Amino acid sequence: MSSPVELRDESFLLRCGQLAALADGRVGDSPRVGAVLVFRGRIIGEGYHKVAGEAHAEVNCLASVREDDRPKIPDSTLYVSLEPCCIQGRSGACTDLIQRHGIKRVVFAQRDATPGVNGMSVGILEEANVSVTEYNGFKPTLAPNRFRKVIASQERPFVLLKFAQSADGFLRPENREEDYWLTNPISRRLVHRWRANSTAIMVGGRTIVEDNPGLNTRLFPGPSPRVIVLDPKDRCTGREKIFRQDRKPVVFSGSDRPDLKAEVVPLSSGWKGALPQVLSWLHAARLGHLTVEGGAALLQAFIQQGLWDEARVFTSPQQLNAGLAAPALKGEVRLLREEKIGTDLLRVFARIGG
Ligand SMILES: NC(=O)c1ccc[n+]([C@@H]2O[C@H](COP(=O)([O-])OP(=O)(O)OC[C@H]3O[C@@H](n4cnc5c(N)ncnc54)[C@H](OP(=O)(O)O)[C@@H]3O)[C@@H](O)[C@H]2O)c1
CATH class of the missing domain: 3.40.430.10 (Dihydrofolate Reductase, subunit A)
Incomplete structure (x- = not known):
């Protein structure tokens, strides 16, 4: 059954921003990121990056999906407040994770300025037939990572x-x-x-x-x-x-x-x-x-x-x-x-x- 209210991408990105803001000092200076997984207008998974060097928001989001809902994962849309990473880093590339789960649509807000990412994930996902939508100017998800912009630019x-x-x-x-x-x-x-x-x-x-x-x-x-x-x-x-x-x-x-x-x-x-x-x-x-x-x-x-x-x-x-x-x-x-x-x-x- 689909949701009675037509929720737009921005509504789910807003939720990603709220989740990102829950991160506390255990994230250190790593990005604060939130993710939600949506099946026909219903959120079936949520997560955020909690500890620097450990699971990213996307990993925690997918892990939170209930057993009953797991078959719906490939037909769901993954919303993330920041571009998913495509580098191995300390916790594996999220672009690989998305493909492993067969997710066909990803929506994110800002690009990740980290060298080696910065838009690269879009090409990788599109190459794998994942549709990608970006909302670069989306303000509510900017706040949790405003400090990172200062570090990078100044x-x-x-x-x-x-x-x-x-x-x-x-x-x-x-x-x-x-x-x-x-x-x-x-x-x-x-x-x-x-x-x-x-x-x-x-x-x-x-x-x-x-x-x-x-x-x-x-x-x-x-x-x-x-x-x-x-x-x-x-x-x-x-x-x-x-x-x-x-x-x-x-x-x-x-x-x-x-x-x-x-x-x-x-x-x-x-x-x-x-x-x-x-x-x-x-x-x-x-x-x-x-x-x-x-x-x-x-x-x-x-x-x-x-x-x-x-x-x-x-x-x-x-x-x-x-x-x-x-x-x-x-x-x-x-x-x-x-x-x-x-x-x-x-x-x-x-x-x-x-
Ligand atoms: N209400 C609050 O939120 C709050 C918070 C913190 C503190 N306080 C109060 O503030 C008082 C202390 O304040 P304060 O103004 O006297 O000193 P401060 O800001 O604690 O100390 C200033 C330090 O910076 C040095 N300094 C002075 N001018 C500088 C400049 N232009 N550039 C770089 N460094 C400079 C000073 O050198 P010198 O060693 O040469 O002086 C001193 O070591 C305390 O009594 C405390 O009770 C209130």
Whole structure:
């Protein structure tokens, strides 16, 4: 029986985009991909890429099909948010998988810019009499892999700025004798979820010394990002929390610091060339998603140099009256979304041209 509602390709691609967005940090910087298998308007299989180096979305989708529905696979359409791969990689070519299952129609959104793929799969599938339809401009599936476009086109990680400000625009109170929190516990947990989706997290040396943050994902299940510190004046003492965690942080420092339990990278041209040096280092280390969590000087330096792609700004209802001023986003900025997280207001901005 066919579906009573005529569903279009875009509806199923939209579902692929939702599935792709479920991927968390275990995918690392690999593409986030979702796939659905549709037989006469009914979804009979769904899957997404969950762990880097393991099964692709197409494999998980086909594996999810119930025994009763398996004979329908060759007469179904496979929808994927990204072009299926045609290279062996770590998990086999999906173009082979499609042919093995006798699938005759494939619909995907964006082409995969990975060298060796990038449109090649279309020819391979068409050669094998599989009909292929592409929706390159389909926006909902672009978002989960936006960071990969930045890596490929700018040879640097995607840079996400995150900070919290008081209702009157301060990052922290003037005199802070004890711990302070601007945001509520739900927002804080959300931040840990974002951390699990970043491969690197960066703060300035003064934030390490003054706040002593853990910079891990203790409030959300998922991998912790690699900690990066910019410390041109060698402020870190080595006694802070980040130096007591399993994975060594990377400290870009003013001098050699054999006393630090860290991977120390001396800054080659003071803090003026610091950010390009850090971003090149991250790119070479294949850490493609950086979250910058403060403080004010570091965030402002990224903004000033136009080295950012997205900013997530919490505004709490607290009034501080005085303190360290929050950074101001400058240049061409677009508000992507705005939502209330309990008492906090979250605004997400994109840098235009980023
Ligand atoms: N509300 C929030 O979301 C939030 C988040 C994080 C931190 N904070 C607050 O922010 C405070 C720290 O902020 P902060 O602004 O004082 O320092 P910071 O941003 O944590 O540290 C800045 C670091 O970058 C260096 N630096 C300064 N200007 C630079 C530039 N143009 N390019 C590259 N590097 C540069 C500084 O060098 P020097 O060593 O020479 O100073 C310093 O090591 C903390 O007290 C913390 O409480 C608030």
